[in-house]
Structures are given as C-alpha cells and as structure tokens.
Amino acid sequence: MANEISIIILTYNRSDALNAVLNALAQQETIPSEVVITDDGSNASHTQITQSFLHSQEWPFRIKYIWHPDIGFTASTARNQGVLNSGGNYLIFLDGDCIPRHDFVSQHVHQRRQGCFINGSRILLDQDITEEIIRRPELVQNSILFWMKQRFFRRINKWIPMVARIPPFLRHASPHFKWSGIRSCNFSLWRDDFFKVNGFDEAFVGWGHEDADFVWRLQRAGLKRINGYWSTEVFHLWHFEASRDRESANARRLGERMTNPTSSYKAEQGLLEGSSHRSEILFSV
Template structure:
C-alpha cells in the first residue's frame, strides 16, 4: 500500500468520552494524514456523545459518528455499522481506549498486504498514568525512549516493544489459526475480505470472542494473520474489566466453528437493517 492511499479507521466506544478524546488527539497527530475516522458508538449516553461531536479534533479529522441504542454489549453490530460507512478499501479497527502512536497509520499501511490481515498489539498503561492522560496533564504520543523506560520501571507501562520498529519479514505471518493475541482493538483488514466473511457475527451476545470468531472465519476463507508487533502498538488506557458472563459460551461457539470450517456470519454485515433507530452525524 502506498502512503497516499486512503484508509478508514473504525473506532468502537461506549460511555467513555474522556478516553475517546485522547484517542482522537492521537489520531490528530499522525504523520500520515490520508485516513478517515468513523466512531462506532455502542449506545453511549448523550453526555458522552456531545463532547465527541463538538470536539475540535473531530471536526479536523472529518469524523463520522454512528450511534445505535444501548441494548447491551453489541460490539459486533456497531463495528459492522462503522464499516458500512467506510469509503476506503482498507479498514483499521481501533478501540476508543487505545491511543495510537504518531506513526500508527503509516505502520499499518506499510504492513498491509493482499491475502493477509494485520493483528496489532497494545501496551497496557497503569491507572495512574491513564488518569494523567485523561486529565490532559501527560502527553504519551511521540515521547522518547527515556520517558518510556521510566514509565516501565515505575510500573506504568506493561512493555517497551512500541519503541522498536522491526522490518516486514515473513516471520510475521502465521499460517495456522491461533487464539493467542487476537486484538480487534488494533487490527487492519481489507474491506473485500471483511465482506467475504460477512463481517462480525452479531449473533454473539455479551463480551468476548466475537473477534476470535471473525479471525477464524478469515482464516477459513484463506486470509492469513500478520502480526504487527514492534510496529503498530497502541497505548491501552486502564479501565475495569467488562462483565464476562457470556465469555465461556461464546468461546464454545468458536471452538465448534474451528471444526466446521464456517466462513460467513450467521447474522452479519450484509443483513437488512430496517427501522432500527441508528443515528449518523457527519462532522
């Protein structure tokens, strides 16, 4: 992919406007400016929607905000909605609590390759460092290795791999399906491949493993995983874990699909959506 080629960044969010504003700030600092932003909002309350649509960065990024009513954790559905509004042939998924480094877009483009999707990773930040970022008293994009070494020593960052930039070597490609490290919070995929598997499966309810199912079906369709370590890491802002009472049930469904070779969603991207109260704002 050329640096001038456009990509679409689809960001999921829910009732965390302070974190999303930090993510948008990171996107506003990108070295590569050839991208659009779609915020896929899983039913945030109005007090969390308003700061986003009114923010200066949202307008500077020419952001599109798509919202649907809150009916529980429906990440698969809102991601599909976001992709439906994307105008570029390549989609980068990002979560609304994952702040990108300045070369995030450029690195994803450098790793993009036909027949592959890019699975990125994240650096976990501590509650204390997260609070400083959310308060606007600490900027984490573009900081030196010395700053991050200090944060690592103090226990505020889980690793330092984001400081390295390793070349695009064949060893990045995984030819067998693996659950380990699947991150839809940082993932790049061709829109044509997304459509081939009919996107995320919206029949998965509650938190967990809808991203593993998506990756598995990509694998069944012949699209392999390329790891974006030491290239596309994002800074994950701390938060309490979501309710995971459906995780084991969802995991079992994925295990069954490992055996049956399913490619297309049972309830996916291409379904008709009539009178469902979605709201779209173009800034």
C-alpha cells in the same frame, strides 16, 4: 474509494479517552482519509461531549460519528455499522480507549499485503498513568526515556516494542489459526476481505471471542495473519473490566463452529443479514 484508509473506532461512555484518541490520529505521520466513530450506546452526556469536541476544531480527515441505543455489549454490531458507514478500501480498527503513537497508521500501511490481515498489539497502562494521559494526551508522544521510567515504576507492562521495531519484510504471514494475541482493538485488513467473510458475527453478544471468530473465519477463507507486534503498539488505557457473563456461551459457539467441518467462513448474522437495528448518524463532516 481507491487507496483510502478508514479508521473504525469503537467507543462506549469514554468521551475523555476518545478525545485523546482523535487528537493522536490528527498527529499521525500518515493521515487517514476518514475516521468513523461507532458508538455502542453511550449515554447522552458522553455523546454531547463528543459532538462538542468534534465541533471544537478542524480535522485533517473526514469524520462520521454514528450511534445506536444501549442494548448491551454489541461490539460486533457496532463495528459492522462502522464499516457500512465507511468508504475506504483499507480498514483499521481501533478502540476508543487505545491511543496510537505518531506512526501507528503508517506501520499498518507499510505492513499490509494482499491476502493478509494485520493483528496489532497494545501496551497496558495502569490507572495512575491513564488518568495523567487523559489530562495531558500529548504525553503519549513522549520520549522513550519517559516510557522506560513508567515501566520501571510498573505503570506500563512493556516499553521495548516502541524502539525495537521489526521491519515489514521480516514479517511472517501465517495461514494457521492461533487463539493467542488476537486484538480487535488494533486490527487492519482490506475492505473486500471484510465483506468476503460477511464482517463480524452479530450472534456474538456480550464480552468475548467475537474477535477470535472473526480471525478464524478470515483464515478459513484463505487469508494469512501478520502479527504487527513490535511496531503497531497502542496505549490501552486502564478501565474496569466489562462483565464476562457471556464469555462461556461465546466460547462454546466458536468451539462448535471450529469443530464442524461444514462451517462457513461467512458470519451467520453479519453485514448482509445483521440485526434490524441500525445506527443513527450524529455527526458528519
């Protein structure tokens, strides 16, 4: 689908947060062509709440909601399934607990370039302001003065990027891999480039480093990194940290790949191989 934008949203047992994210996407300056919600195994209560919410109103974009059973933290698989169920030629990845401001999509679109991917940023919220925004999602569009106040009370970790925007023509596209600042919860690239590296590697199971592996392979394939800091920030809602018991194994896997001169930029277990597990379409309109 030429010139169409697909938003891929990863979610897991956060139906209240997901609803706030969807409302924010419906109010974008640039409306995406479609939104694909890829659920990493939410329980029946959350999937029912989400489906009810999706049916409760008309949306300015196509929506597809896919789900697979809970077999642990399998973000790579879920994101790959989201892409396989999408149709746009430009992909924007967003997590279901990251609420975008009104110009989020337009900032990604204005900064995109051939041969590049965009690594976005986030503003961290504490538990109190998170609970307030869940009750009143419209707060994310509030004035800068409101967010300055939240920073004063240390309810968020920064506010200046919301006003001090760096224009696209000043963005540097780097060919060099850096671990710091990689955020798959706010990330975009051309569809062809996603397929070029065979997507996320599903061999990374559990929390940690599947996103760094993805970025490393993109740059090994010749793509350059544009940091979308100070323009693409999303509000990352507070939550308890996921178990990190697989982090060291995932870090070791990535380290071995990076130090092996014969390593391919294609995922070992990605889009083409993947797991035998496939997602079920729960809702489509």
